[in-house]
Amino acid sequence: MKNILLLLLLPVVLSYGQQPSKPLRIGIAGLSHSHVHGLLGSANRGEIQIVGIAESDRALAERYLKRYNLSLDLLYPTLDEMLAKAKPEAVTAFNSIYDHLEVVKKCAPLKVHVMVEKPLAVSLDHARQMEALAKKHNIHLLTNYETTWYGSNHQAYRMVYGDKSIGDLRKIVVHDGHRGPKEIGVNQEFLQWLTDPVLNGGGALMDFGCYGANLITWLLNGERPESVTAITQQIKPDIYPKVDDEATIIVTYPKMQGVIQASWNWPYNRKDMEVYGQTGYLKADRSTLSMQIGDDPIQQKQFPAPAFDNPFVYLAAVVRGTEVVKDTDLSSLPINVIAMEILDAARQSAKEGKTIRLKKDKK
Structure with missing residues (x-):
């Protein structure tokens, strides 16, 4: 427990390089x-x-x-x-x-x-x-x-892999969404394609399921799941007649399970995740990380955004070469191709009403 408390007192600093001087x-x-x-x-x-x-x-x-x-x-x-x-x-x-x-x-x-x-x-x-x-x-x-710029997510990653605070991962549950794009008043130009099955690829499954697919793949350092199972619903077909507004996706790994809950029906805006290990639990919610290790009381700690809290400043640093994108980073191409593989399989699963088993890598 002492090591965990010391870890919580450390400042949130990611290994980013210097910011570029030329715009x-x-x-x-x-x-x-x-x-x-x-x-x-x-x-x-x-x-x-x-x-x-x-x-x-x-x-x-x-x-x-x-x-x-x-x-x-x-x-x-x-x-x-x-x-x-x-x-x-x-x-x-x-x-x-x-x-x-x-x-x-x-x-x-x-x-x-x-x-x-x-x-x-x-x-x-x-x-x-x-x-x-x-x-x-x-x-x-x-x-x-x-969610790439949430300090709580990065601290959760450090606790999983830095000192293995919660033991081996067993389950990750990611919740994302809001009351619905029309309900929260997004601009008409955005709403027009966001609710189009061709231009957006789906509704809540694509719009908010992608967060969980990205975060779980990142927390597993780029591991592909063995299977994907999804259920989608149209709870509000009068508002969203062409796409789903409710989706639950289950991704399985050899010794872990991920659950992605994407919805345009939450009573409030949310982007949070729960990470369960053999010996502990973490909940990351923007800047707040709640944790329980073993039978110890639940603790909460605030963590500020990482060094690059602005994605476009990050882009500038990457292009200038002062920041290196690893294949296992949240914004990286490999992580997001796997995330897309999960979403594609989820759409197929929901349509066909069956679990989709992913082919193994050709390695």
């Missing part, structure tokens, strides 16, 4: 994904420079650029024109998930790095194509999740 020239592909506000609000940071925005919906673009006091000179009607004239070093995708593949197809041959909003792709087929393009043209292809 990274960033282009934006699409504005319909509401997470773009995080980037537009970071426009005046010294580490990045927004040099172009590709968006065909001029009314949407004018609304956002006015809100953030950005020049309309940044706006281009197509990604091709933005790439040719603005010459970004990296592009961030804030369009539909289906369009992520097209962004990589256009950027990779030009050696332009890409960061997409979660999940990586609309399907495993798209993910594999994107992976092949990134490798062929030697670009970084990162996936951004809000």
